[in-house]
Amino acid sequence: MVPAAAEVDRWEGADVGVGEIERRLADLREAAEEGGMIRTSVLTHLAWVPPEWEQQALDTLAGMAERHPSRTIVLLPQPGADDDGIDATLALRTFPLAESGRSICTEVIELRLRRALCVAPASVVAPLLIADLPVFLRWRGLPPFGERAFEELVDLVHRLIVDSTEWPGLPRPYGQMAAIFHRTAASDIAWARTSRWRRQLASLWPEIAGVRKISVQGTEAQAHLLAGWLRSRLDRPVGLEHEPSDRLIGVEIDGEPAPFPPGDPPQPSDVLSEELDRFTRDPVFEAAVAATV
Amino acid sequence: MAVLEENPLLEGLELARMPEPCALVIFGASGDLTRRKLFPALYSLAYRQLLPPHFAVVGVARTEMSDEEFRERMEEAVREFGRDEFRQDVWDSLAAGMRYVATEFGSAEGAELLARCLTGLDEERGTRGNRVYYFAVPPDAFEALVRQVGKRRAAEGWTRLIVEKPFGHDLASARLLNEKLHDHFSEDEIFRIDHYLGKETVQNVLALRFANGIFEPIWNRQFIDHVQITVGESIGIERRADFYEQAGAIRDIFQNHLLQLLAVTAMEPPIDFTAESVRNEKVKVLKAMHTPGPKHLVRGQYARGFVDGVEVPAYRDEEGVASESMTETYVAAKLFVDNWRWADTPFYVRTGKRLPRRETTVAIQFQRAPHPPFAEIAGEGLRPNVLIVHIQPNEGVSLEIGAKVPGHGMKIRTVHMDFLYGGAFRTGLPEAYERLILDAMLGDATLFTRSDEIEEQWGLVDAIVAAWRRDRPVFPNYAAGAWGPKEANDLLARDGRAWRTH
Numbered sequence: 196m197v198p199a200a201a202e203v204d205r206w207e208g209a210d211v212g213v214g215e216i217e218r219r220l221a222d223l224r225e226a227a228e229e230g231g232m233i234r235t236s237v238l239t240h241l242a243w244v245p246p247e248w249e250q251q252a253l254d255t256l257a258g259m260a261e262r263h264p265s266r267t268i269v270l271l272p273q274p275g276a277d278d279d280g281i282d283a284t285l286a287l288r289t290f291p292l293a294e295s296g297r298s299i300c301t302e303v304i305e306l307r308l309r310r311a312l313c314v315a316p317a318s319v320v321a322p323l324l325i326a327d328l329p330v331f332l333r334w335r336g337l338p339p340f341g342e343r344a345f346e347e348l349v350d351l352v353h354r355l356i357v358d359s360t361e362w363p364g365l366p367r368p369y370g371q372m373a374a375i376f377h378r379t380a381a382s383d384i385a386w387a388r389t390s391r392w393r394r395q396l397a398s399l400w401p402e403i404a405g406v407r408k409i410s411v412q413g414t415e416a417q418a419h420l421l422a423g424w425l426r427s428r429l430d431r432p433v434g435l436e437h438e439p440s441d442r443l444i445g446v447e448i449d450g451e452p453a454p455f456p457p458g459d460p461p462q463p464s465d466v467l468s469e470e471l472d473r474f475t476r477d478p479v480f481e482a483a484v485a486a487t488v
Numbered sequence: 489m490a491v492l493e494e495n496p497l498l499e500g501l502e503l504a505r506m507p508e509p510c511a512l513v514i515f516g517a518s519g520d521l522t523r524r525k526l527f528p529a530l531y532s533l534a535y536r537q538l539l540p541p542h543f544a545v546v547g548v549a550r551t552e553m554s555d556e557e558f559r560e561r562m563e564e565a566v567r568e569f570g571r572d573e574f575r576q577d578v579w580d581s582l583a584a585g586m587r588y589v590a591t592e593f594g595s596a597e598g599a600e601l602l603a604r605c606l607t608g609l610d611e612e613r614g615t616r617g618n619r620v621y622y623f624a625v626p627p628d629a630f631e632a633l634v635r636q637v638g639k640r641r642a643a644e645g646w647t648r649l650i651v652e653k654p655f656g657h658d659l660a661s662a663r664l665l666n667e668k669l670h671d672h673f674s675e676d677e678i679f680r681i682d683h684y685l686g687k688e689t690v691q692n693v694l695a696l697r698f699a700n701g702i703f704e705p706i707w708n709r710q711f712i713d714h715v716q717i718t719v720g721e722s723i724g725i726e727r728r729a730d731f732y733e734q735a736g737a738i739r740d741i742f743q744n745h746l747l748q749l750l751a752v753t754a755m756e757p758p759i760d761f762t763a764e765s766v767r768n769e770k771v772k773v774l775k776a777m778h779t780p781g782p783k784h785l786v787r788g789q790y791a792r793g794f795v796d797g798v799e800v801p802a803y804r805d806e807e808g809v810a811s812e813s814m815t816e817t818y819v820a821a822k823l824f825v826d827n828w829r830w831a832d833t834p835f836y837v838r839t840g841k842r843l844p845r846r847e848t849t850v851a852i853q854f855q856r857a858p859h860p861p862f863a864e865i866a867g868e869g870l871r872p873n874v875l876i877v878h879i880q881p882n883e884g885v886s887l888e889i890g891a892k893v894p895g896h897g898m899k900i901r902t903v904h905m906d907f908l909y910g911g912a913f914r915t916g917l918p919e920a921y922e923r924l925i926l927d928a929m930l931g932d933a934t935l936f937t938r939s940d941e942i943e944e945q946w947g948l949v950d951a952i953v954a955a956w957r958r959d960r961p962v963f964p965n966y967a968a969g970a971w972g973p974k975e976a977n978d979l980l981a982r983d984g985r986a987w988r989t990h
Contacts, residue, residue, distance in 0.1 A: 299908070390501070397497035428496040457541065479500030 203227065203300065204287040210280045213322050220302060220323075223287045227300045236301065238471065239324045240265045241332045241352060243316075243344075245272055248335035248361070255463050256303075263471045264290075266325050269305045270316055272344070276309035281319065283307075317347035329353040331471055337362040340371040349379050356470050358384035359416040366419045369487040376484075380476045385416035386483070387466045392443055393424060395456035399448065406448050408434035413443030421446065423487035424479070507929035509542030510645075511585075511606055511615040515593060515633055516624035517547025517558070521652065523565040526622065529921035531566040534582045535575065538926055542614035544585035546605055550592060558588035571916060585613050593625055594632025603640055610642075617645025620929055624652050627661075631668055638672025650679045650928050653744055654735065655937075658953075659946040666939045675939055676763075679928045684745040685752075685935040686920030686927075689883045689909065693752045693850065694766075696877065696885060703875075704757070706854070709833045713872060716836045716851040716988055717749050720843040722795050724968075725817075729808025736815045737787075741839040743949045745848075747774065748937070749879070750835055753850050754825050763933040767941060774944035776827045779951035786975040787961060788818030790842040793968030800842065800968045814963060817841040820976040821952075822983075836980060836987070842968035848879035851988050857890075862898040871902050874988070883917060884908035 204226060206219045240263065244252040249271065256267060284305040289298040304323060308316060324330055332352040338345045349355060355375070362368050375381065396403060406425060411418035415437060422435040438445075442460060446453045461469075512530075514522055533539050547558050563583070567574050587605050591598025609615050621637050623630060634649070641647050649669070656662030669678050684690055697703055706712070719741050725732040732740065751770040758765040792802040803809060803817050818840030825835065856872040874888040886906045893899040909917060927935055937945075965973040971987065980986050 393497070394501055397495060397501060400495040400497055403497070425497075428499065430496075457537065477500060 206285045209282045238265045239330045240267045242269045244335045264301045267303045271307045272313040274313045279311040280309045354380045360385045360414045366487040373485045376481045391456040410436040410447040412438040412440045412445040417443045419487040424483035427482035427486040509616045510618035511544040512620045513546045514622045515548045518549035518551040521624045525921045527562045528569040535572045544609040544613045547588045552590045559583045593629035599636045617642035619647045622650045659950045662946045680937040682744045683920040686924040688917045689879045708829045713853045714834045719839040720847045737819045767938045776825045784822040786820040787816035788966045788973035789963040790968045791964035795969045818972045850877040
C-alpha cells in the first residue's frame with residue numbers, strides 16, 4: 196500500500212520564460228533537499244493534453260508520479276487564447292518512504308501554452324528534460340500526424356503513448372500511426388487493455404488457427420486491434436464484426452464465444468504505469484496496428 | 489519454448505511465469521512461519537494472480553483442527569501479516585483449495601490420510617499429481633517425513649521439496665540429511681531455503697555487479713581495500729532458547745545468511761543466470777575460503793543493557809537459557825577468499841543479537857586515492873570511497889564520495905550518493921517467501937542452496953567451532969545495545985581499519 200502523497204511546495208507564474216521556470220524549479224528543489232528529501236527520477240513524463248482532455252488526464256496522472264518517480268511535464272495547449280505566452284505552475288510533491296522516515300520528492304510542471312507557443316513546443320520542453328533519462332510522451336486524443344507540434348515532440352521523446360480509444364474515424368488513423376513506428380517506440384493503451392484477452396485467445400491454440408471471423412464486444416479500437424493482431428500473427432485474413440461497448444467484454448471466434456479471461460480489468464493508471472516500464476519497440480503491436488487497415 | 493514456436497499468438501505476450509497446476513503441502517502448518525510468512529506470501533501471490541488456477545494447499549500438523557478452523561486461522565494471519573489489502577474474493581479463491589490434515593509427523597495413518605486428501609484434490613482441483621512439500625518442521629521430524637514422502641510419490645506429476653533451515657547442525661549431520669534426501673529425490677527436486685537469497689536487495693547485488701560496466705573492473709584486490717558484511721539484529725532470542733542454545737550466532741546466521749552474502753559479493757560472473765551456473769560460482773567462493781585462525785575470530789555474548797531505550801536482560805537471564813551458557817550471540821571474523829581476484833583482501837563479517845539496530849549491509853571499501861594533491865588542507869575529510877549495499881532496512885545502494893566543501897580553500901567532505909529502492913521503484917518489494925515459493929513451484933533453484941554449498945558452509949563452521957572448544961572466553965562480554973565486544977574492534981584496529989560507523 197502506497198502512502199499518500201503531499202504537495203509541499205508550489206509556485207505559479209503567468210507569462211513566464213523557460214529560463215525562469217528552470218530557476219524556480221531549482222529553488223524548489225533546493226528547499227526540498229534542505230528538508231532532507233531525496234529527489235529521484237527514473238524518467239521524464241511528458242503529457243500533451245488538449246483542453247477537452249484536461250480533467251481526465253489530471254486524474255490519471257495523479258497516482259503516476261508515485262509509482263514512477265519522474266519529472267512530469269503537462270503541456271496544456273491553448274491555441275484559442277488571445278495572446279502568446281506561457282503560464283506555469285510548478286509543484287513539488289513528496290511521498291514518504293516506508294521505514295526510513297525520509298521522503299522522496301518529484302516535480303510536476305504544468306505549462307499552459309497560449310496561442311503561438313502551441314506551434315513549436317519542443318523548444319519549451321527541451322531545456323526542462325532531465326539529462327540521460329528516457330522521455331515518455333502521452334498524447335491525449337488523436338495526434339495531428341504531420342503537424343509541427345506533434346512531429347517535433349515525437350523526435351524529442353523515446354516513447355509515444357496514445358490511446359486509440361480516444362480517436363475518431365478508426366481504423367484510418369492506424370495507418371498514420373504505423374508510419375511513425377520507425378521514428379520512436381510507440382504504444383497504445385487500447386492495445387494494453389486487450390492483453391488479458393490476447394492471453395485468453397492464445398490459449399485457444401491450435402483451434403483458433405483457422406479463424407475466419409471474429410466478433411468483438413468492446414471499444415472500436417480494441418476490436419480493430421484484436422483483429423489486426425490475429426491477422427498479423429496467423430497470417431490470414433480475419434473478418435471483423437464489432438458490437439460497441441465501453442470495455443472489452445466478449446470475443447466470438449467464428450460465432451463461438453471465447454471463455455472470459457480470469458481476473459479484473461486493470462485500472463487506467465495501472466495500464467499507463469505498465470507502459471512506462473517499457474523501453475523498446477514492440478514488433479507484435481506494430482504488426483497488429485499495420486494489419487488493422 | 490517449443491510451445492512458443494508453435495503458437496504464434498504467444499509471441500510478445502508477457503506471460504507471467506505461471507507454475508503448472510500443483511498442490512502445496514506444508515508440514516508444520518500450525519507453526520509461526522506458516523502464519524507469519526507462508527500464508528501472507530501465498531495470499532500476495534494469489535492477489536497478483538501468480539498462482540496456477542489449479543492449485544491447492546494442504547496444511548499438516550499435530551494440532552487438531554478442521555479444514556474450516558485452519559482457513560479461519562490463516563485468514564486471520566493474512567489480515568494481520570499480509571502486505572496487500574485483504575480482498576474477500578482473492579481469499580475465497582485461495583481458501584477453496586485449502587485442506588488440513590492433523591497427524592503426528594511420519595505416522596503411517598497420517599501418511600494415508602494425506603495421500604487420500606491429495607488424491608481427492610487431484611480430482612477436485614485438477615492438481616495433476618504435482619506436489620511441492622514444504623518442510624517447516626523441527627529437524628527430528630524431518631527424516632521420517634522425507635522417507636514417507638519419498639515412498640509415496642504420486643505415479644504421475646513432479647515432486648519438489650522445500651527445506652527450511654536449519655539444515656543440519658554440523659557437516660556430518662548435513663551430509664546425512666543430504667543422503668537421506670538423495671535416497672528418494674534428485675538434487676533438482678530439492679529446494680533448500682535461505683530466505684536471504686529471496687530478498688530483492690541480495691539479488692540486486694548481482695544486478696549491480698553484472699549489469700553495470702563500471703563496478704566489475706574494479707571489483708577485485710587491486711581496487712578494493714576490504715569488505716565489511718554486517719547482519720545486525722536488535723532483537724534478542726525471542727523465546728527460541730531451545731534452538732538458540734544449541735545453535736548460537738554461528739549456526740543461526742553465519743553459516744547461512746552471512747556466507748551467502750559473502751558468496752554473492754565475491755563470486756565470479758556466472759555464464760548465465762541458471763541455477764547451476766550461479767551456484768557453481770558461489771560454491772567456488774566457499775571452497776576458496778580458508779578457516780580463519782583464532783586471532784581472526786571473535787565471539788561474544790550480550791549482557792544486560794539498553795536497546796531502543798528499554799532495558800533488556802542479559803542472554804544468560806533469558807527464559808530457557810542456562811545460567812552459565814557459553815553460547816555465542818555475536819560472531820565477528822576476518823575471512824579470506826583465496827583466489828586470483830581476492831587474495832589478501834580481508835572480508836570482515838559480523839553478526840549479533842541485541843546490537844543497536846537491525847541492519848544488514850555489505851560495504852565495499854575501496855583503496856584510498858593514491859596521492860591527493862591537497863592532502864594537507866583537506867586533512868581528515870579525505871576518506872576512501874565506500875559502496876554500501878543496504879540489504880535491510882532502507883533497501884538500496886549508496887556510494888560515499890569526497891566532495892569539495894563550497895568556499896575558499898580546498899576542504900573535502902564525504903557525501904552520499906544514494907539509490908533507494910523505495911525511491912526509484914514504487915511498487916513495494918515482494919517478501920522473500922513469495923519469490924521463493926513461486927520459484928520452487930516453477931522448478932527454478934537459482935535462489936536455493938545446493939547440497940555442496942551447504943556442505944562447504946558447514947565445513948567452515950565445523951572448523952571454527954572445533955577451535956572454540958579449546959578455550960573458554962569470558963562471557964558476557966558486550967552490553968546489549970552495543971556493537972559487539974571490544975575484541976571485535978581490535979580485530980580491525982590491528983589492521984589499521986575500523987568497523988563502519990552508522
